[in-house]
Amino acid sequence: MLYRIPSTLLAAAALLAAAAAPDIASAQAASEQVRIRGTIVRVDAKTLVVQDRGGEVVSLARPADMQLSEVYRIKLADIKQGSFIGTAAMPQADGTQKALEVVVFPEAARGTGEGHRPWDLLPQSTMTNATVADLAAAPRSVKGGQQLRLTYKGGEKTVIVPPDVPVVTFRPGTEALLVPGAKVLVNAQEKNGTPTALRVTAGRNGFAPPM
Numbered sequence: 001m002l003y004r005i006p007s008t009l010l011a012a013a014a015l016l017a018a019a020a021a022p023d024i025a026s027a028q029a030a031s032e033q034v035r036i037r038g039t040i041v042r043v044d045a046k047t048l049v050v051q052d053r054g055g056e057v058v059s060l061a062r063p064a065d066m067q068l069s070e071v072y073r074i075k076l077a078d079i080k081q082g083s084f085i086g087t088a089a090m091p092q093a094d095g096t097q098k099a100l101e102v103v104v105f106p107e108a109a110r111g112t113g114e115g116h117r118p119w120d121l122l123p124q125s126t127m128t129n130a131t132v133a134d135l136a137a138a139p140r141s142v143k144g145g146q147q148l149r150l151t152y153k154g155g156e157k158t159v160i161v162p163p164d165v166p167v168v169t170f171r172p173g174t175e176a177l178l179v180p181g182a183k184v185l186v187n188a189q190e191k192n193g194t195p196t197a198l199r200v201t202a203g204r205n206g207f208a209p210p211m
Contacts, residue, residue, distance in 0.1 A: 033187055036185070038058075039184070040202075060186065061196045066198065066200060068173035070172070071202070071211075074104060074168060079102060085148075087102045088125055089126050090125055095158070096158045097160070101211050102168070133150065135147065145165075146160075147159070166210040178200070182203065184200055186201075
């Protein structure tokens with residue numbers, strides 16, 4: 001049996017997509033995409049079953065063209081001036097953003113999702129995909145961290161990255177990632193009434209995608 005993607009997730013995704021992607025040609029398709037964070041329960045050639053972080057088990061069709069990426073840790077020092085990054089963060093009272101995680105995109109993915117938008121990692125969280133224009137040591141209150149000035153078309157943000165925040169990047173994934181117990185982030189969409197996995201980002205050896 002295929003479980004339907006919960007209507008609450010679809011509604012939240014619609015709000016996020018409206019804020020995040022007003023220029024996407026097909027607003028309806030964008031609004032139906034959701035992110036499911038959880039653990040693989042079962043997988044076969046045509047089905048991916050995931051228990052989400054709320055405990056609900058969701059069964060998704062697995063199309064032949066489903067994208068699969070591996071996310072893995074790198075160092076804070078790997079963030080360089082000119083890097084194109086994505087960072088989920090929490091807005092601070094002083095106008096800065098405090099990073100919850102940082103993704104350093106491979107060069108081939110430069111420009112992906114550029115901009116600043118609401119995000120669903122935590123309540124009130126944001127996502128900024130942008131170029132590192134400048135970087136410096138974080139304020140003394142965040143000893144050992146980095147302060148990044150990020151620029152994107154139409155704006156810029158200052159992001160403080162604590163030293164214990166996960167910094168990751170991607171590489172093409174293999175079938176070896178798709179095992180019961182693996183932590184995943186699934187971009188999914190209901191197609192013809194069937195919840196369908198469009199893209200899976202997976203960690204190895206229990207590492208959870210932090211975004």
